[in-house]
Amino acid sequence: MSLVNLAHVCSHLQNASKARLGLTSIPVSKMHVNLMLGLQREGFLSSVTLGGPTPPKPFLLQTQPDPESLENMARKLEKEPWNAYPVDGQSPLGKEQIYEVNVPENPAKRRLWLGLKYWNNEPVLKQMKLVSKPTRRIWLTSEDLGRIARTRESSYVKGLTHPGECMFVTTDRGILEARDCVERRIGGMALCRVW
Amino acid sequence: MSVCRPARCLFSKASSLPKSAPSAPHPRRPFHTTTSRSGRRRRPHYPSIKAEDLALLNQAAEVQYPKYDTSETALLAKKYTPAQIAAIKAAESALDPRDIITQGQTRTDPWKLPYEDDMSEVDPVTDHAEKLTAADIPGPKTFREANEVESDEAITLIASENMAKLYPNGVPDDMTDKEKQHLEDAMHAALTQASLDPRASYTSKNPKAMEALADPRHSTILPDLPRLENRMAKQTRRLSTEEQEDPRQKRLLQQMSWDKDKLKFLRIKTLVSHGVTNQTRMGKINSMYFLTIAGNENGLLGVGEGKSTEPEEGRKQSVMAAIRNMRPIPRYEGRTIYGDLEKKVGATKVQLFSRPPGFGLRVQHLIFELARAAGLHDLSARTPRSRNKMNVIKATWEALCNQRLPDEIARGRGKKLVDVRKVYYGGSVH
Structure with a gap:
C-alpha cells in the first residue's frame, strides 16, 4: 500500500480541477478504487469508471433508445404495469441496453476514470492533501477522530476546520469518512483530507 | 415641586462637588490610530472623602436633596396610593443622598434613556403630545x-x-405701500x-x-414640533441649498441610489497613507496614496484606493472608491466567518479562523479594523509571511468576500448539510 501513488493522485486531482477538466484518470489500485468510491459517496466526484487508456464514452454519447420505442414502452407500462418486473430473467419490455466499457485484459493498461464536479464555476473538490505520509503513517483511534471531526486537534492531526472538509481513513471495514468511523467507533490509518 | 421627584435617584447627574481630579503623571500614550475602548478603570468610580469634606458633603446633600415637607407629602398623597407612597419612602430611605452626590454619574450604558428628565414637564420633542378624548368635553x-x-x-x-x-x-393708521x-x-x-x-x-x-x-x-394629527429658537440653533441651521455639496459624493449617491443619511452610518477609516513618486523626464512628481476601508458594521465591507498630488483629493478619492466597492460579507450567526479562510496576495498570506461566541477580535490592527467595519465579532488571524499593509488589507477583504458557504457546498456535492449548533440550540443562536 504505497502512499506515494496516493500523493500523486491527490496532486493530480487538484491540478485537474484547477484546469477545469471534466474527466480525468488515475492508476488503478484497490485503495484508489475504494477511496474514489468514498469520494463519490461524499459527492466530490460525479462518476468512477474502470477503463482502458482511452476514456469511456460519456453517458449522453452512449446509444440511447429512440424516443418512439420509449413512448411505446411508456404506453405499454401504463396499460400493464406488471410488465415492469422481469419474469424468468426475460424482460417483457424488450432487451435492456447495457453499454459495455472495454476494460483491457492487461492490468497495467487499466485506468480509473473519474468525473470531476463543478458548481458556480468553482470546483467542488478544491484541495486534497495527504495526512499520513509515506515516511510517517498516522493511526487514529475513534476518540481521536471524534475530536478531529469536532474541529479540535488530536494526535498531531489538525481538526476539520474548513467548511465541508472531509477526512478519509482506512480501517478494517474499508475506507471510510472520518465521521462514519466516529459513528461506528472504529479507528484506522488516516489517508487524506479533502475540501 | 413636582410629584415625580422620587425619580431623582434614577436620573440624577454627577454633582458639582469638587472631585479630586485624577492626577496623571503618565498620560496614556496612544500607540494605535484606533481609539481605545474605555477599559475598566482600576480606581473606584468615586473619590474617597476626608472627614472635613464630609461636613461639606452633608450640607450639600441637604441642600440638593432635601427631605419632603408636609406640603409635598400632601401632594404625593393626592397622586399616589398609600402603598405607592410607602414604596417611594422605602426607596428614598434606601438611597443616601450623600451617595448620590459622590457616586451619582450620568449613565453611559446602552440601556440608558435617550434623554435626561425628571418627567415633570411635557417636552414637545421627546414626549407624546397631550391628548384629550370626547369624555373631556363637558355637556352634550x-x-x-x-x-x-x-x-x-x-x-x-x-x-x-x-x-x-x-x-x-x-x-396702524399711516402705512407705507x-x-x-x-x-x-x-x-x-x-x-x-x-x-x-x-x-x-x-x-x-x-x-x-x-x-x-x-x-x-383633540386632533388626531400630531401637532408640529416647535422650532428651536436659541442662538446656537439659529447659527447652525442651514438650508439644504446653502450647503456645499461635494460633486463626487453626489455622483456616488446617485450611482448607488442612496440617501445622504446613509453615509452617516458607515464606518470609514483611512488605514494606509504614504507618498509616492513618479519619475518623468520633467522631474519627480510627488503624490499621496491612500487606502481607505468602509463598512456598515452589518455585513458590508469595501476597500478603496486613491492617489493624487493633492492629499485631500486623494483621500476623498479613496473614500468614494471604498464606499463604491462595498461588498457583502457572509457571517456565521452574524458574528464570525464560515470556517477557516486563507488568501495570498503577493508575498502576503492571511489566515483567518472562525471562533466561538465571546472570543473577540484577537487579530492584528489592520484586520481588526476590517472586521469591525464588517461587523465580525469573533475572529483570530495569522499573517505568517509578509505583512505589507496594503496587501494584508486586500487579502483579508478578498478572503472575507469569497467564502464558501455551506449551502453552496451542499448544492455542489448533492448532500444535505445541517448546522448542528443551530439544531442543538433550537435556532436561538444569534
Whole structure:
C-alpha cells in the first residue's frame, strides 16, 4: 500500500480541477478504487469508471433508445404495469441496453476514470492533501477522530476546520469518512483530507 | 415641586462637588490610530472623602436633596396610593443622598434613556403630545352642519381673532405701500385659515364642544414640533441649498441610489497613507496614496484606493472608491466567518479562523479594523509571511468576500448539510 501513488493522485486531482477538466484518470489500485468510491459517496466526484487508456464514452454519447420505442414502452407500462418486473430473467419490455466499457485484459493498461464536479464555476473538490505520509503513517483511534471531526486537534492531526472538509481513513471495514468511523467507533490509518 | 421627584435617584447627574481630579503623571500614550475602548478603570468610580469634606458633603446633600415637607407629602398623597407612597419612602430611605452626590454619574450604558428628565414637564420633542378624548368635553356633544349664515359668522369671528393675534396693538393708521401690501396678505391668509377651520363648517349648541373643535389636543394629527429658537440653533441651521455639496459624493449617491443619511452610518477609516513618486523626464512628481476601508458594521465591507498630488483629493478619492466597492460579507450567526479562510496576495498570506461566541477580535490592527467595519465579532488571524499593509488589507477583504458557504457546498456535492449548533440550540443562536 504505497502512499506515494496516493500523493500523486491527490496532486493530480487538484491540478485537474484547477484546469477545469471534466474527466480525468488515475492508476488503478484497490485503495484508489475504494477511496474514489468514498469520494463519490461524499459527492466530490460525479462518476468512477474502470477503463482502458482511452476514456469511456460519456453517458449522453452512449446509444440511447429512440424516443418512439420509449413512448411505446411508456404506453405499454401504463396499460400493464406488471410488465415492469422481469419474469424468468426475460424482460417483457424488450432487451435492456447495457453499454459495455472495454476494460483491457492487461492490468497495467487499466485506468480509473473519474468525473470531476463543478458548481458556480468553482470546483467542488478544491484541495486534497495527504495526512499520513509515506515516511510517517498516522493511526487514529475513534476518540481521536471524534475530536478531529469536532474541529479540535488530536494526535498531531489538525481538526476539520474548513467548511465541508472531509477526512478519509482506512480501517478494517474499508475506507471510510472520518465521521462514519466516529459513528461506528472504529479507528484506522488516516489517508487524506479533502475540501 | 413636582410629584415625580422620587425619580431623582434614577436620573440624577454627577454633582458639582469638587472631585479630586485624577492626577496623571503618565498620560496614556496612544500607540494605535484606533481609539481605545474605555477599559475598566482600576480606581473606584468615586473619590474617597476626608472627614472635613464630609461636613461639606452633608450640607450639600441637604441642600440638593432635601427631605419632603408636609406640603409635598400632601401632594404625593393626592397622586399616589398609600402603598405607592410607602414604596417611594422605602426607596428614598434606601438611597443616601450623600451617595448620590459622590457616586451619582450620568449613565453611559446602552440601556440608558435617550434623554435626561425628571418627567415633570411635557417636552414637545421627546414626549407624546397631550391628548384629550370626547369624555373631556363637558355637556352634550352633538354637532350639525352649519348653515351659510352661521358659517359666515364663524369665519368672520375666527379671521378677526387671527388678525388680532398678528396686530395686537391694532392696525396702524399711516402705512407705507409695503406695509399695506403686508396687511392685505395677512387678511387673505386669515380668511383662508378661518374657512378651513372646522368651526366654520360645523356648529353646536354647547360652547365647550365648539372650543374642542379648534383645540389641537383633540386632533388626531400630531401637532408640529416647535422650532428651536436659541442662538446656537439659529447659527447652525442651514438650508439644504446653502450647503456645499461635494460633486463626487453626489455622483456616488446617485450611482448607488442612496440617501445622504446613509453615509452617516458607515464606518470609514483611512488605514494606509504614504507618498509616492513618479519619475518623468520633467522631474519627480510627488503624490499621496491612500487606502481607505468602509463598512456598515452589518455585513458590508469595501476597500478603496486613491492617489493624487493633492492629499485631500486623494483621500476623498479613496473614500468614494471604498464606499463604491462595498461588498457583502457572509457571517456565521452574524458574528464570525464560515470556517477557516486563507488568501495570498503577493508575498502576503492571511489566515483567518472562525471562533466561538465571546472570543473577540484577537487579530492584528489592520484586520481588526476590517472586521469591525464588517461587523465580525469573533475572529483570530495569522499573517505568517509578509505583512505589507496594503496587501494584508486586500487579502483579508478578498478572503472575507469569497467564502464558501455551506449551502453552496451542499448544492455542489448533492448532500444535505445541517448546522448542528443551530439544531442543538433550537435556532436561538444569534
